[in-house]
Amino acid sequence: MTANTHIPAKTPDQSETVMTEMVLPNDTNNLGNLMGGNLLHWMDICSAITAGKHANTIAVTAAVDNVSFQHPIYGGAIVTLKSRVTRAFRTSMEVAIEVYTETMESQEKVLTNTAFYTFVALGPEGKPVPVPPIQPANPGDRERYDAALRRRELRLILAGRKSPKDAPALQALFGAVQP
Amino acid sequence: MTANTHIPAKTPDQSETVMTEMVLPNDTNNLGNLMGGNLLHWMDICSAITAGKHANTIAVTAAVDNVSFQHPIYGGAIVTLKSRVTRAFRTSMEVAIEVYTETMESQEKVLTNTAFYTFVALGPEGKPVPVPPIQPANPGDRERYDAALRRRELRLILAGRKSPKDAPALQALFGAVQP
Amino acid sequence: MTANTHIPAKTPDQSETVMTEMVLPNDTNNLGNLMGGNLLHWMDICSAITAGKHANTIAVTAAVDNVSFQHPIYGGAIVTLKSRVTRAFRTSMEVAIEVYTETMESQEKVLTNTAFYTFVALGPEGKPVPVPPIQPANPGDRERYDAALRRRELRLILAGRKSPKDAPALQALFGAVQP
Amino acid sequence: MTANTHIPAKTPDQSETVMTEMVLPNDTNNLGNLMGGNLLHWMDICSAITAGKHANTIAVTAAVDNVSFQHPIYGGAIVTLKSRVTRAFRTSMEVAIEVYTETMESQEKVLTNTAFYTFVALGPEGKPVPVPPIQPANPGDRERYDAALRRRELRLILAGRKSPKDAPALQALFGAVQP
Amino acid sequence: MTANTHIPAKTPDQSETVMTEMVLPNDTNNLGNLMGGNLLHWMDICSAITAGKHANTIAVTAAVDNVSFQHPIYGGAIVTLKSRVTRAFRTSMEVAIEVYTETMESQEKVLTNTAFYTFVALGPEGKPVPVPPIQPANPGDRERYDAALRRRELRLILAGRKSPKDAPALQALFGAVQP
């Protein structure tokens, strides 16, 4: 669970990935808007590239969390996905994805979706391999780095692999409001 | 946020959906296993059908949470997705999906993935419309129904639309371990 | 051509497969209805899973017969495919598929299509291998089991691999009306 | 059921369609051969073009029969589909498809598949419209024209819309071998 | 750069390829017309088949030039691609593609697109291998054969691999108008 301090750290910038797509009829639901599943697929590819670049090896999806769809994305819209590693653990990494949508007419980018994907790095035999630690490069990175630990605790609790009483970061969050 | 008590309730059985797929080369990543993004896409379609059947109208993805990938799914495997509504709110529903994988040789179904997708029901003008409440049909449904509220609080807190101090279900969970 | 009496029989229930799909823009013809070829593709996957589960090994399509399209299937409709083995021969199996269509609004399932797909089971070297016999589990299975023999005779006659005079089941059917 | 004698007849040549494809990884099953469902999809498109050209309007799939898969089609193979109208009825047409396969190395075309697809012509309001009769152009066409009637009788009997005793073409075929 | 005079020549007829497609919703842009990228993909497959048949081995795309889109191609249209080798060099070949479009209603074929694709033939180890020379079969072939040399000079100049002063065919074209 601890980061691999013996591997030189990398910054999120080094594996940031930008993917731009246009919503074609092929990608839409029966209302003519981008189908949720297609966006989930694009986000998976974009963040898998980020994870693979950070780990210098192929990385496979281990978890997906907190995907929000705040606005419909209309047919013809331009969709820009940006993914950055928030934190690296021993063989896994969390990647944050932001999705911005604009029309050709307005070109005002609106944040329509965010998500966190977790990947495991695999070596040549398909076994998990250690990944470089992350060195946050700016305050936003630092905040995402800290929050990544809470999300990880939550994932483990929800998966039944950790007890709430072993989750100090979450206790601090909710304990602060206890009488 | 409260369920629509004026609409007759439905049970999760009434909209349960089963989707079976075979992992074809088309669906794989560069290790020959099912690509995460393809499974996310299948889960989106399967759970959108469940939500649409519960709501009696088209439903669009609003959130995706706690998607776990516990085992690789090999090329040629048979994948069975089962989706059930866990709880209905005013215009939204949470759907739980379980993914079972088996090979043609062994035919032992292994639970490889679970996820929660939230949908919003849309009326003819594309505006959110009220959905029937859920009447849990068995203890498993009841447990998922209760947990759905905690997941919803968590989603709202993470989206910054609710304060941790207004989340009694989560406080109870983490407060229980406070000194 | 005779079933493999030395292999323990299986019932159609053991390999029944249910696949649910939603008709997306991606799947439609230029009238906005489900394209015939897409449904044929779904039926092929669904029945290949049934055949593979019955045979405990991969099975490849050998013949397709009597596919009927009785009603158009509109965009947005929910399509449920059910496939069951009707009869097993030495290395081949016939699978019956029924396709039911409903809208999210009405949720009345209408039988829109039926078809028979024949598969050959292949072993590790890609050679045909024997498959378990079928033990019909109910009157409907029994009827399909008997009719499967007539369809098989017909396939062989139409393929020029059998003479009409060696087809007793078909002779009985048409001979009954001879003067 | 009778052809539309008031519409000028057309020959099969006038709507013959040739489609050539290469089997890409995208099209294969888990043995690396062309997936049956993909070929069914290609045949549907190829024969729908033939039917549409004969009818001068869009035509939708009504039935598929006697699809045979005689040889596996390997990845990388070149697949040539040829479709011709065999016979036109009032608003429907039967189309015969032949599929030839060759490798780039040998370039020996082998007949690997045959099938019969039936289409219904639809007018601007989506209602069936009359189609031109077929004028067979050579002995092969003539033979397929005659056999089309037997296949049609068989389709109607199998669909329960005709009794075997009203099928003179089939009675002749099987009656010839009666004692 | 010189053709392989030691290999028996072939005519363009021997590898001509015809591919017919129908424009389905799946293939369209947000105006409902055939998306440029989909046509480029179809042209790539059609001309790769021609090149592979001429070379008797797999051929991969090396260059694409002079693709023109003269008219929009509407949804529902029938698109016919024809590809022929124009000239063979040592290990590469140029293929000319013509795209004709018609509607089911009018069936007047209009030339909507032309393009030149260049392929390199690859042997079993993935290395370039010599290809047969081309023997033009008619005046049109002969004209395309001559022009292919000018296009090749132009490709090499534009790629910075040849100086304009070493391009006699192009000098003749433009020099003719010098004062």
Add this chain to the structure above:
Amino acid sequence: MTANTHIPAKTPDQSETVMTEMVLPNDTNNLGNLMGGNLLHWMDICSAITAGKHANTIAVTAAVDNVSFQHPIYGGAIVTLKSRVTRAFRTSMEVAIEVYTETMESQEKVLTNTAFYTFVALGPEGKPVPVPPIQPANPGDRERYDAALRRRELRLILAGRKSPKDAPALQALFGAVQP
């Protein structure tokens, strides 16, 4: 042919588009490398976004030129496409695309492909509409801006819509080497 001096000019930066993709089995040819046609499709989408952003309206492909494939792109590679408007004419724009390829292991970006796509901007009725002129922002842009005119002359000559003697830019290029 002249730029629209009455519309405020834009720089290439304002519509530059970056698209990152990973080569999945789905995208490969029978050698396991990226299929040429898939890359042509990705380049079409990437450059159509650039053209649409420059024109503030949908833009459709009018021509594709000088697409070079200098190296095979292996399965699993990361592909980065960058597209920039080089020059705007009255209702059309030329877009240059550069494709860089890297592996997860090495992460050395290699320029594997370049291409020029020309688009026409369409207004609400599907008719060509004027587009803003381009203001080159740096020496590289300036060079591409000048060369765009020569490529345009060449496209018009090759399309038979211009005589070589009316192409001063190309005459200068080839005339310089006349004796």
